[in-house]
Amino acid sequence: MQDDEGATAADRGAVTRFDAATLAALGALSSIVALLGWFLGLPRLAGFGLIAFPIWPLTAIGFLALSLGHLAEIYGRRATAAVLLAIPVAVALASAFQTMSGTDAGIDRLLFGDAVSGFNAAYPGRSGVNPIVSFLLLGAAGYLSILRPILSDELKGLALTLALGAAAASAFFALTTFPAMTILAYAADDPAARYRSVSVPATIGALCVSGAIFVRHAGNDWVRLFAVRTGRWRLVRLLLPAALVVPLLPPLLSLFEQRHQSHSILAYQLLLLLGNLLLVALVGYWVAMRIARDQAALSELSHALDNATVVVTTPDGTISHWSQGCELLYGWPADEARGQNKYALLRSRCQSSDHRLPVPAAQDTHELVEVTRDGRELRILERVHRVQSPSRGALLVLGINDISERVEAIAALHASEERLALAISAHELGIFEWHVETGRIDWSPGTESRLGLETGTLSSFEGWRSVVEDSDVQDLLETISSTVKARADKFSFRWRLVPPLRVRAVEGSARAFYTREGNLERVVGVILDVTEREEREAALRRREVHLQSVIETVPDAIVVINDEGSILQFSSAAEALWGYSAEEVVGRPFTILVPTAERGGSEAVFRRFLETGRGLADRVVTGIAQTKEGRSFPIEARTGVARADDETLITVFVRDLTDQAAAEARLSELNAEIAHVSRQSAMSELAADMAHELNQPLSATANFLAAARMLLERDEDRARILDLLRMGSEQTQRAGEIIRRLRTFMAKGEVEMRAELVETTVRDAVDLVVVGASQVNIRVNFRLDPEVRFIFADRIQVQQVLVNLLRNAMDALRQSGQSDKVITISSRRAQDQMVEIEVADNGPGMPVQVLEHLFSRFTTTKGPGGGMGIGLSISKRIIEAHGGTLRGENRPEGGACFRFTLPAVEQGGNE
Known part of the structure; x- marks a missing residue:
């Protein structure tokens, strides 16, 4: 303004x-x-x-x-x-x-x-x-x-x-x-x-x-x-020349009369004077009438201005006129306001700052905050006009407009626009207005940049059309056509941008506005980038297809059930396993897949899992299933749980164990045979050494008996004879104990798990192995923890492991060139209620290639021709069957070291 x-x-x-x-x-x-x-x-x-x-x-x-x-x-x-x-x-x-x-x-x-x-x-x-x-x-x-x-x-x-x-x-x-x-x-x-x-x-x-x-x-x-x-200027422009020209007419007439007539010059001069007086009177009358009308207009204008909010001040702000409108607006009467500084009286300040407003310049506009007499703050738009008065000098006419309500409305509008802008930015929305007749499209700020386009690309319909897929353009035009035909107020749409733009898919809705003739005039709408959503949906569809193909091709049967126990999905492998088709079982309870006698227990396990979350997930369970024909067969089941939208989906992978059970039974028999053969092989290697040891007590026994016979034949000292018989008997018992241990080690009996003394188990195995070890000067040191006394194990199988480890150590020491050959057997308490037993030697250690495949079958530590290579593999399986671990490594100071763990029991044999 x-x-x-x-x-x-x-x-x-x-x-x-x-x-x-x-x-x-x-x-x-x-x-x-x-x-x-x-x-x-x-x-x-x-x-x-x-x-x-x-x-x-x-x-x-x-x-x-x-x-x-x-x-x-x-x-x-x-x-x-x-x-x-x-x-x-x-x-x-x-x-x-x-x-x-x-x-x-x-x-x-x-x-x-x-x-x-x-x-x-x-x-x-x-x-x-x-x-x-x-x-x-x-x-x-x-x-x-x-x-x-x-x-x-x-x-x-x-x-x-x-x-x-x-x-x-x-x-x-x-x-x-x-x-x-x-x-x-x-x-x-x-x-x-x-x-x-x-x-x-x-x-x-x-x-x-x-x-x-x-x-x-x-x-x-x-x-x-x-x-x-204006229309009045023509009258003034006619009157002004008339006022200049009309006084010429009487003198001209006078001159004309003087030249052509003989009348008295005085008479003409009097006539001229009267004519001029008449003209002056007419002009004076016209001027008086104009002045009167102008004064009336000025009076009306003054009355109107007095009702308006107008203040007249000197250049320093002193009030010289205070209209009635100002009295009504500010509450200050004119007699109190006149003579005071307007800005001090109203405590004026600029809207944008708290300091007082300086004296305004001429022809300026200010937005002020001013205080009324009763303390209310008003938002004022003040227009300043400088006027010059011949008697009073320069004056400032201040036009006052109360814009408080407008400012509040603008502030509310700005707040609303800011909230809308924040919402648009948070949701990455775009608002547009399409002017159909001109084709111009107006977009909210930032919309085109969020779509990966330069600003102004979508400013026209043709510009929009150039970056949208042709098929989508046609679909949208058909949608708009049907909307206009039905005179519908709203319609939805979806379009895709041409590659290689980052944003690919956009959807939105719009409001249509029509002329009185029913023609589409403009469209206002909102759009949303749905590229990520469509990509997720496409990825989800691909995953579903892939999952379905996996379900159809995986050899294990897959059954999906919900938290109510109803079957939702039944794979083709499951159809082949149970004999049911998917249509026969989908929607029915999963208990139809197990024998009647097992259904109650299966239902209880399922309900307990739903209540506690334990018992099924991340576990491998075995059980019995029943085919459509009623045949029972063993199964192994793995369960996965997925929760989405307050719904629990349980996926069960089922494997038929019929063939596996038969294979494991046969494998168990083979393993027993292999273990037996391993023991026999070990004993065959010990036979030569044991022959020397058995020969000593037998020879001693024979010598003791021969001496006793000689004394009997001579009928000599009977006490001496009894001593010889006792010593012969001891040597015979010694040989018998060696044979008994060998027969026990070689026996092929059932596994018997019980509490065994650590020291007895270890020393019996050592006694069995070290027969003849003195031939190569091999010493065995024991470092057994007296606090760790009992293990829960099968003594014969543990001794088999110890015998195998001791034999390997002795073979390595025989091949070494050291003069002092030592095998150290230690025991100590390990974590998780386990006992660790260590067999270490000071030999040359194991080669790197042996360490990489230490527990594989047919890997031997004895070199070419030294053994079958199944001892460590069997030993590892024995220890793992006891719930422990077996590991081997080279010692930093030289030699090899094997450690295995076994379950510990408290003193007295209680687990």
């Missing part, structure tokens, strides 16, 4: 300047026409029809320079104006000096001297009293106009007053000394009459320049009417 008011003021200023320039140009034109009359030798043209009263050439040049000087000032050429205005002033001063001093410098007849001298005049060619006065007054007015912009406010008003006064005086003097007005006192043939009167061109020039000054600077209503382009 402020810009509109500024533009209107600028337009009014341009119109006023144009009118003032037009008047000045008319004055210059009148002088040029008069000079042309002198140049062409046409006195009638030089006097504008009055041959007896032409304008002198020098005077015409003065009025021409005067008009051009004011024209230059109007358009801001102040230096040019100052030079041009000096010409008429110089002409006036030169003419006045010659007349007053009685001298003749000869400058009066410089132009057209012969023609000028032919006139009966007191001073031919010299400017008369009227032109001299006009030159001085209007020249002074021009210089005041030039100086006015650089003066202070007070001097500007004074300069403007003087300029307008000079213009008015010049105009009045020109009219009063017009030739027609001087006929009453001077005869046409009187030489002095020409000097005291003024010609028509000079009068026109003086009046035009005076009018230009009034239009340029005056602020009266009749001048504004002259400048404003």
